[in-house]
Amino acid sequence: MQPDFYIGVDGGGTRCRARLRDAAGRCLGEGMAGPANPRKDARSAREEILHACAAALTAAGLPEDALGRAAAGLGLAGVGQEAGRAAVLALGFPFARLALDTDAYAACLGAHGGGDGAVMIVGTGSCGLALVGGRRTHVGGWGFEVSDDGSGAWIGQHAVRRSLWAHDGLAPETGLTRAVMARFGGDPDAVVAWAGSARPADHAAFAALVVEEAGRGDPLAVALMEEAAGHVSCAIGRLAELGAPAVALVGGLAGPLRPWLPAEARSLLCEPRADAVDGAILMVARMLEGEDRR
Structure with missing residues (x-):
């Protein structure tokens, strides 16, 4: 049975975006809320997801109970591991149907219209994903503590560290x-006190300052942008090695970081067809199509 509405959600370490479309694909409304990374706090992530969805319903002039007539696709950071996925599903959602996967998968579906390709997300965190011949392969994206090289959080953390x-x-x-x-x-004692409870988004808040100072030629800022670009370039190269015909560079730092990438990495890039929010809608639509064929 076709739902009345589709809602797509892209949840990351800094913000959560939702978009509501009708069964014909027309955009009815959009909403935004705060961080929605379940690996950090699944209950908080759920609240932000629902806040963003409620804002999209308000923009569409629909009551909140309309979520019960919507099929939702959630593309979230932090659900690449089964524990994070299970934590989200255990909380329950008011949607008629639900498809849950990573923000990277949703972004890749949107960027390439569901076809072969790869995506490199560079925002608060960083993650690459290649979809080739129906097979997906992740590159990086294992979390700020052990991965996410070249991301906003990585840039911010190193800016603070090197300032000390x-x-x-x-x-x-x-x-x-x-x-x-x-x-x-x-x-410096204030730095230590802050670092004890700082989240990835708190570190990433310094990335804009690094980008600004790099534009002025600050030697440390330039070095950090070059190093971040090196990490991202390495990941882009690996995605191409996996057989991806093109890589879409997306995320809040995609624009600022792109000029710092070497020419070889830039030559592998393409413009995304659509964003991760529409990719999440495609994700749930495909799930329902597969069920209909059974």
Whole structure:
């Protein structure tokens, strides 16, 4: 049975986006909420997902109980491992039908219209995914603590770390290190207190400052952008090795980081056909089509 509505959700470490479409594919409304990474806090992620969906319903002029007539596709960071996936599903959702997968998978479906290709997400975190001949292969994206190289959180963490180096006289001070330390009142103890509970999104909040200072030629900011681009370039190359005909670079840092990539990596890139939110809608639509054929 075809649902009345489709709703797609793209949830990451900084924000959650939702889009509502009718059965004919017309966009009815969109909404946005806060971080929705279940690996960090599944209950909070669920709340933000529902906040974003409620905002999309409001934009469409529909009551909140319309979610019960919607098939939802959730593309979320943090559900690549079974524990994260199970934690989300255990909480329950008010949708008529639900398809759950990673934000990278949703982004790849959207970027290539469900065909072969790859996506490299560079936002708060980073993750690559290749879809070739029906087979998917992840590259990176194992979480901020052990992976996510070249991401906003990685850039921000290293900006703070190297600003402490400069404070201790282990590295030269630059405009970037002074700006970072100024956010903590110049007090390294404040940095330590902040770092004890800082989330990936808190680290990623410094990435915009690094991008800005790199544009001014700050040597540390330039070095960080070049290093981040090196990590992302390596992942793009690996996605191409896996047989992906093209790689879509997406995420909040895709634009700022692209000019720093070497020419060889840039030559492998393509523009995405659609975003991860529409990819999530395609994901649930495909699930329902498969059920109808049984």
